[in-house]
Every structure is written in structure tokens, then in C-alpha cells.
Amino acid sequence: MTESVGLGRVLEPTGVLPQAAWRLDADPAIGPDEVRIRVRRLNLDAASYRQLAGKHEGDGAAIRAEVLEIVETRGKMHNPVTGSGGMLIGVVDEVGPDSPLPVKPGDLVATLVSLTLTPLRITDRLAGWDGLSEQVPADGTAILFGRSIIGVLPDDLPPELALAVYDVCGAPALVDRVVRGYPAGATVAVLGGAGKSGSLSLAAAKRAGARTVAVVVSDSERDALRGAGLADAIAVADARDPVAVAEAIGTPADVTVVCVDVPGCEHGAILATAAGGTVIFFSMATSFSAAALGAEGLAADVTMLVGNGFVPGHAEFAVGLLRSVPAVRALFEARIAGD
């Protein structure tokens, strides 16, 4: 167990998991259950890049120097200020004999675990990067442990589209699982239904036989979603206003999915959910205590799930939705073009 989660890669402090570690051993020589990837590109987490760009006032050379310094110091691209990392794309280089990961040398892959726990060595000084974007062309090596997640990039999708889907692929898979636990025709409400995780969640709920209600923040989001056919009803409301959310959704939902990345959406989601229903929190801005105490304070008999980013088969499931529901793909492409 201890090796499969990468404990042998932790240099300091000892005893913690790689994500919690200050420094990892990024030695390219792999253990029996590890996989080495030849890195092509890093996708820095948006919060991390924003912090670096702000600190260096947009000076690309200084941003690049700090990324290099972080990776050299920590053995991983783990921004010490934001605590976040990102993902990477690369080609599988070597697969240890005991690795359970379903890849072979030569596969073009994306890592589906955070860079904050991925041993990384950069060998090209990031010479091909101007420091001015989250997308970082890079050469070097990264290590995946036995207990990890990797996605082979599909041949039929541009890599940036596949990455955008992989980034949120836990959401539709968990929505599918939860909705199938309710009778057909259950109502699923998605707060933030026009976003990436939101639109995939709507598509998953619809495919699972649910009636879908989307709550979006603006008229323009409503219009963007209206033509997509993913939501049987769309309401415009501020997800942080619990009464507005409950009124927008109307009859309480069996399943409410929170995909809005701002604090304060817990109570609206709880208030909008029927007794015996489930709230799935996918936003990293969720407050544990606000959810727990809010449900108690409302005497709300609802099951509340921490949105786990991993469900077996989640990447394939999400890419399948993108391929089969053109409206989802169109929403994603518009988002990517707008970035």
C-alpha cells in the first residue's frame, strides 16, 4: 500500500502523502509500479498562474524563473502560495512491470491527478515558454504512482478540448451514479448549469432519465444554454441567495448539483432539495461547516456528498458525453475560445 501512493517519493516531511509533502524525489528512474512520462506541456492551475503573474506584474521571464525554481525546490509544480498545481500532457516513456495503469509506451496521455502530487523534473529550462500563459510547453519527466489516474488522449479531439473535459470529468460520472439511485423522472437541479462541470452534469442527468433544471447567473448564460437542450427549465438566480435559488427551482429537486465556484452556495442548494434528496458539492469553494450546520439548521433530511474527483471510468464517460451530445461540445468549445 505504502509504495502505490508514492510514499517512497516523499523527501520531507516524512510520513505524509505526496500532496501534503514539501519536497518530492523526482528521480526519473521508476519503481516497479510507477510510470514515467516524457512531458510535453504543463497546464498550470488558473489560480496558481494568476498569483504568479500578479506577483511579477506580468514579467514573463520572472514568471518562468519562479516556475523553474518551484519545480527544482519541491520536485513538483506545487505553488506554495495557492496550494494548487494543474495537469500535464506527455507521452508514456516507461511502464514499471507492476504498474496497474492501462497505458503503454508511446501513448499520448494527460495526468488526471494534480501536479501538486506529481514528481516532476524540467530539462529544457522551459525555453519554449514566454511565461505569459497557463499553457507551458515543457520537456522533462514526470512520475505516476501505482494508485493514480491517467487518461489516454482521444485521437478525435483536440488536446485542449480533451483536457478541459478531463479537468471536470468526475462530475458527470458521479451525477450519473447518484441519479440512477432515484426513480426515473427524478428532478435534478444544477447550480451553474452553463459551465463546464455544470453542462456535463446536466447531460449526464438527462441521459440517466432525469428532468433537469438549470440555475444560471445571467441572461447571457441562459441564452447560451437554452439552445442546447440540456435543461428542461432554466432560471436566472444568484446561487448565493438561498431563497432566490429555492424559488427559481420551484418544486424541490431530488438531486441538486453545485457547480458554482464561489463561496456561499450551500444553503440555497439544501433549501432547494427535497427530503430524502441528495446534494452533490463539486465546487472547491464549498464550506464543510456551512453545509453540515446549514442542513441541520433547516432540519433538512438530505444526503450531502463531497464531490469526489474520481469515479472509475470517469474520463471515458465524460468524453463519451462530449462526443454524443453536440450541444455540450459546442459549450466547451465556446468556453475554450473565450479563455
Add this chain to the structure above:
Amino acid sequence: MTESVGLGRVLEPTGVLPQAAWRLDADPAIGPDEVRIRVRRLNLDAASYRQLAGKHEGDGAAIRAEVLEIVETRGKMHNPVTGSGGMLIGVVDEVGPDSPLPVKPGDLVATLVSLTLTPLRITDRLAGWDGLSEQVPADGTAILFGRSIIGVLPDDLPPELALAVYDVCGAPALVDRVVRGYPAGATVAVLGGAGKSGSLSLAAAKRAGARTVAVVVSDSERDALRGAGLADAIAVADARDPVAVAEAIGTPADVTVVCVDVPGCEHGAILATAAGGTVIFFSMATSFSAAALGAEGLAADVTMLVGNGFVPGHAEFAVGLLRSVPAVRALFEARIAGD
């Protein structure tokens, strides 16, 4: 709907529910569906008391002064650092004509919703409290809304014992519900098994037919729990050390219950849980992002529940366990005596 959840008591910011509010109106004059309680005793949430005691290095007068300041500033006992509150005992003073709560003036009751959403006014400067325990003798008034939960105190139990049980009564009820979703003989691991919510969770799991494993922090807790017969196995480990927790539990558990009120227990709980298993987080010190990113980083297919403090019938269920399992009652009485 808007009045029954106490929106009229929210002073700032407007539009949020009382739990999310910075400040409530604690005016003792009640609305038509409200209930006023004459307060006798507050029971501070363990995480909140621990934070206050740590900050003031055990100086009782300073702890008392800060509790008074919080209540005066916010109109509720809502610790701004931990986000948690507690509960209270009192006597029903006045019941509004439209209140749906099943109480009458003179009833000795406990509020089963958090103090973080209960309008509270203290009138005795907490003169009867030395600041050195979570149990706070107090005089003043508290308000309950229409949509709320209240428990009449049983005649056969001392009030402080009933309050201590009510404080954590959501835990055994939810453990019971979750464990019954697994085959008989499932393994349930409880981190912090010697505490209040922990021992009730063990008792509930055992009654539901589970094999129980307790993880406790010290030899003295192990010895206290050993004679109780609640745990089939007991291990001593630091719940913040993921590898130690996983090794202490051994074969991964079907259900892991986190009842340790310190930060950093998420990864151990996830690592100790089998694929397809469930982690129930009852600790208010739980970090949502540590849980979500931790499970993803470990490729852990586990269901993670925010421990909802409300399950229908939870108070009666917990009191029933206390009455029928003498070992649980003994653990509670020892804890109360030690406070």
C-alpha cells in the same frame, strides 16, 4: 417559507440564512411562528471550545470574555474561527400561535439546531462559568424558528447527559442508515472512537450488525474503550497520519467515520476505506478541499458524506442507545465528569 427559516432575524448581510449571517437580531420578542426559550446552559461545540482554550492558553476569564463578546457582536454563539457553535438547554418561555414545534411553556428542552443560527442574548455575564469547560451555565433568551428542531429532555436522564447526547445525535443515526446499506458484517472504522460521537457511532454500527474497529489517540483512551465492548478491535494511532491510520485499521473498512475534532484527518480516512466504501465526516474541522482532492489524488472510489446533523428521529435513536448500552452511558458520564 421565508419566515419559517428565520430570515427576518438576519441583520447582516441580508438575504442569507441565519447560519450564514454575520449578525442576528436576538430580540426576545417573538414572531407568530417562533418560540422563546429561557436559557439555562450552553454546550459549546468541541472544536470551538478547543480553539478558544488554545488561543487563550486555558485562561478561563479570557475564554469567558471572548464568548460574551462573540454573542454580543453576532447575536449568536458562532465562533468565527471554527464556524461552529453548539447547543443549549432551557425552559420554553413563550410559543407563538403559529409555531409547529411540539412544545409548551414550562417544558425543559434542548435545541437540536446549532447555536450558529440561534438568536441568543446573555443576561448574566456568564457569572456562573469558570471558562474551563464546554458546559456553560447561562441565563438569557434564545429564539427558535418554525422550521427547527427541539428535544424535550427525558425525565430519566440528567440534563447534562441528555444534552451531551443530543449534541452528537446526528452521528449514530446517520451511521445506522449508512451501515444498513452494506451487507451484514461490514467493517466500520471509527476515528476518535472513545469520544462522544465516536462511541455512539460504534454502538450504532454494532447494533446494525457491523464489525467495528476504533482508532484512538492514546493508551488511556484505548483502556477506557476496551471494557466497553463497543469495538471488536482498538488501535492507537494519530488520526492525522494517513499511513498510521491505514495500518491501524488493516483491511480497508467499508465505512469509516471521522469523529476527531482536529484538522488533517481526511487522507487517513480515505486511505483506510475500501473501494465502494463510504467515509462519513462528522468533524467540523474537516476541510472540503482536502477531502475532495485527497480522494482524487488517491484514485479512491469512495463516497464521502458531509455529516448532516439532522436525520429524522435522531434524538430518540441516540437516547435509546444510551439507555440500552450501559457502556456508552458510562463513557458519557466519565466525559462529563472530566469536563
